[in-house]
Amino acid sequence: xxxxxxxxxxxxxxxxxxxxxxxxxxxxxxxxxxxxxxxxxxxxxxxxxxxxxxxxxxxxxxxxxxxxxxxxxxxxxxxxxxxxxxxxxxxxxxxxxxxxxxxxxxxxxxxxxxxxxxxxxxxxxxxxxxxxxxxxxxxxxxxxxxxxxxxxxxxxxxxxxxxxxxxxxxxxxxxxxxxxxxxxxxxxxxxxxxxxxxxxxxxxxxxxxxxxxxxxxxxxxxxxxxxxxxxxxxxxxxxxxxxxxxxxxxxxxxxxxxxxxxxxxxxxxxxxxxxxxxxxxxxxxxxxxxxxxxxxxxxxxxxxxxxxxxxxxxxxxxxxxxxxxxxxxxxxxxxxxxxxxxxxxxxxxxxxxxxxxxxxxxxxxxxxxxxxxxxxxxxxxxxxxxxxxxxxxxxxxx
Numbered sequence: 001x002x003x004x005x006x007x008x009x010x011x012x013x014x015x016x017x018x019x020x021x022x023x024x025x026x027x028x029x030x031x032x033x034x035x036x037x038x039x040x041x042x043x044x045x046x047x048x049x050x051x052x053x054x055x056x057x058x059x060x061x062x063x064x065x066x067x068x069x070x071x072x073x074x075x076x077x078x079x080x081x082x083x084x085x086x087x088x089x090x091x092x093x094x095x096x097x098x099x100x101x102x103x104x105x106x107x108x109x110x111x112x113x114x115x116x117x118x119x120x121x122x123x124x125x126x127x128x129x130x131x132x133x134x135x136x137x138x139x140x141x142x143x144x145x146x147x148x149x150x151x152x153x154x155x156x157x158x159x160x161x162x163x164x165x166x167x168x169x170x171x172x173x174x175x176x177x178x179x180x181x182x183x184x185x186x187x188x189x190x191x192x193x194x195x196x197x198x199x200x201x202x203x204x205x206x207x208x209x210x211x212x213x214x215x216x217x218x219x220x221x222x223x224x225x226x227x228x229x230x231x232x233x234x235x236x237x238x239x240x241x242x243x244x245x246x247x248x249x250x251x252x253x254x255x256x257x258x259x260x261x262x263x264x265x266x267x268x269x270x271x272x273x274x275x276x277x278x279x280x281x282x283x284x285x286x287x288x289x290x291x292x293x294x295x296x297x298x299x300x301x302x303x304x305x306x307x308x309x310x311x312x313x314x315x316x317x318x319x320x321x322x323x324x325x326x327x328x329x330x331x332x333x334x335x336x337x338x339x340x341x342x343x344x345x346x347x348x349x350x351x352x353x354x355x356x357x358x359x360x361x362x363x364x365x366x367x368x369x370x371x372x373x374x375x376x377x378x379x380x381x382x383x384x385x386x387x388x389x390x391x392x393x394x395x396x397x398x
Contacts (some may be wrong), residue, residue: 012061013391173212
């Protein structure tokens with residue numbers, strides 16, 4: 001069997017929403033500049049001209065790797081910059097190759113990417129790698145977690161990741177926290193809106209968010225808090241002294257990803273576990289955190305860090321330091337197969353981004369949906385990357 005064709009399709013569709021979809025954005029590194037702090041959430045979807053004023057027009061790129069035996073592997077969504085790299089740079093290295101030789105193909109792509117071992121090039125390699133795993137599962141007519149050696153359990157606990165929800169109105173925070181607790185989630189992650197340059201008022205609002213969540217959700221409930229690489233050592237040391245009493249499960253991405261020494265200083269200054277790695281790449285990149293003892297929880301993204309192949313290696317290295325690996329929830333369909341292949345003590349949760357998963361899985365026929373706060377073992381072959389043609393309003397071959 002050989003890879004005969006590589007095809008990239010751009011799908012257009014509409015996500016129906018009765019209410020404003022993106023209520024509030026998270027704090028961002030660029031917020032150190034006043035003119036950026038008040039900008040709304042970064043919209044990757046524009047409002048539609050028809051239907052509800054809150055409907056979102058979605059366009060997304062998907063990769064199709066097709067063999068001469070008619071077996072196909074699919075990955076996505078990703079944006080046009082990634083599509084360009086796959087089409088113009090990576091495709092030449094995988095056409096006419098054995099699609100089951102995933103390790104070989106990953107190594108070839110990585111070694112040929114002399115100036116692209118981070119950022120968009122690694123995201124493009126991830127897309128190819130994940131499509132190859134989907135293809136392999138389809139070829140053997142089995143879910144990918146079985147190929148990886150799972151399952152290690154019957155279901156995986158999901159934590160509700162609340163990106164895009166209002167974090168300024170404490171009444172709404174309490175209402176949403178209570179709602180998702182009632183849905184069976186035993187943990188929630190909320191996103192700070194304010195960073196160091198928001199001053200004392202912003203700091204107080206961040207503290208108020210944590211206090212409100214703890215009072216509403218109770219002591220026996222995991223609360224995670226995401227700083228989204230937008231803070232620094234001095235600010236975090238001050239913030240943690242105020243919120244330690246509320247016992248967060250972890251603080252996430254406390255500084256920009258290359259500032260490993262800052263992570264270590266923050267980790268050594270607080271009892272709150274520190275997580276990160278979402279915006280880092282490959283086993284070599286994450287191993288820098290491990291060697292520096294700068295993280296308690298590693299969170300590589302399967303769609304970004306090098307694909308399923310690479311995140312498995314990252315997790316293997318992490319277990320040698322007895323660390324937890326919970327991949328970033330951007331890659332939910334691949335994520336459940338990863339989670340089911342891991343020891344529960346090293347991967348106790350899977351992130352489920354409540355709003356983003358509606359966007360990322362919009363065009364899929366078998367989206368991953370938690371039931372009573374857990375994700376059950378999938379039964380579909382591959383990674384379940386089946387396109388729902390009923391959701392596709394228009395398609396463009398890239």
